[in-house]
Amino acid sequence: MTIRVCLSAAKTLSYPQGGHLWVFLNWALGFRSIGCDVTWLDVVPQSMSIPELQQRLAYLRSLLSPFGITSIAVDYISDEGCTSVLHTAQLPTIEQYGPFELLFDIRYNLPRRLLKHARRSALLDIDPGHLHLALKGSGYPQPRHDLFFTIGERVGREPFSAGTGRNWIYTPPCVFLPEWPVWAAPSDAPWTTVAHWWADDAWMPDPETGAQFCDDKREGFEAFMALPAKVPARFELALCIGDHRPSEKARIESHGFKVLDPYSVASTPTQYRAFIQSSAGEFSAVKPSCVKYQTAWISDRTICYLASGKPCVVEDTGPSDVLPSGKGLHRVRDVEAAAAALAKIYERYDDESREAREIARSIFDATEICRRVLARVL
Numbered sequence: 001m002t003i004r005v006c007l008s009a010a011k012t013l014s015y016p017q018g019g020h021l022w023v024f025l026n027w028a029l030g031f032r033s034i035g036c037d038v039t040w041l042d043v044v045p046q047s048m049s050i051p052e053l054q055q056r057l058a059y060l061r062s063l064l065s066p067f068g069i070t071s072i073a074v075d076y077i078s079d080e081g082c083t084s085v086l087h088t089a090q091l092p093t094i095e096q097y098g099p100f101e102l103l104f105d106i107r108y109n110l111p112r113r114l115l116k117h118a119r120r121s122a123l124l125d126i127d128p129g130h131l132h133l134a135l136k137g138s139g140y141p142q143p144r145h146d147l148f149f150t151i152g153e154r155v156g157r158e159p160f161s162a163g164t165g166r167n168w169i170y171t172p173p174c175v176f177l178p179e180w181p182v183w184a185a186p187s188d189a190p191w192t193t194v195a196h197w198w199a200d201d202a203w204m205p206d207p208e209t210g211a212q213f214c215d216d217k218r219e220g221f222e223a224f225m226a227l228p229a230k231v232p233a234r235f236e237l238a239l240c241i242g243d244h245r246p247s248e249k250a251r252i253e254s255h256g257f258k259v260l261d262p263y264s265v266a267s268t269p270t271q272y273r274a275f276i277q278s279s280a281g282e283f284s285a286v287k288p289s290c291v292k293y294q295t296a297w298i299s300d301r302t303i304c305y306l307a308s309g310k311p312c313v314v315e316d317t318g319p320s321d322v323l324p325s326g327k328g329l330h331r332v333r334d335v336e337a338a339a340a341a342l343a344k345i346y347e348r349y350d351d352e353s354r355e356a357r358e359i360a361r362s363i364f365d366a367t368e369i370c371r372r373v374l375a376r377v378l
Contacts, residue, residue, distance in 0.1 A: 182308060
């Protein structure tokens, strides 16, 4: 019997950007690779009109169909009875594809009424630390799923264990390896990353003291701005910094980083993949919360670099029993360690590239991870 899985994605209709889509696409392809029939679900605010929803759905279809994802359902985010509006407009809803054996929820405010369409449901936390503090503070509705997964290895320990009332099961994030083959780049290829420079909600509470701190990539990168001056390498950062802050681009580039427009180089899944494949590897700092929370989190973006055979130098997010460091993946705490890691990589780049791919294969393979998740839930 074919297992039907509904994958609940977040904001892929309102923000269908390349890297954002790959967060969910890797999971969808992983479930499909083990024989599941996968339906993609996204919900939108009721303020989105039917014509706009139809337009956005058509564009999302155009982005996902090359990967074989054709079953896409939409609904409104309200828990009120509003699905009839979608039926009248002949838009695809979850009822048309269900019932499901599993609803795999990768958003945090899915209407509870939609859970009834699946025999079992599981929530995946892809923002370890942030989600748990938000649940404690009623920032999201309390989820009512059968199981709760997290990509934060150390979630479940203090300060995130108390107050959520749930048993969080660790799973690594995943990358679908057949869509992310090893790709050779030119010898002078740059070190890259893709990021939002500013955060919409930039201030977060320290989990231990409660004091507020600025939590955006700009703040995280400050300690690493001297890196280009320390190594003979090129750096190109695809950063969403906004047209209204041109002086910030000049400031970043004055340190030796070239700033690219992510909407030009990585706006679709195929563009995003090509951008990563044309890189020497990834260098990236993280948001300050990722360091403060010490959940041993790793970015879904970083594992796509690893799968492509690209060594990664990324900021350390806490002690890990799963994540290696030193070959292929270098988890660093300061700019001196980052410079030393890059120097080491250049001494044995081919070996580092092979090790990067092996890390992706042995730890983050979507097929194996989806198989384990499915066995645990069903």
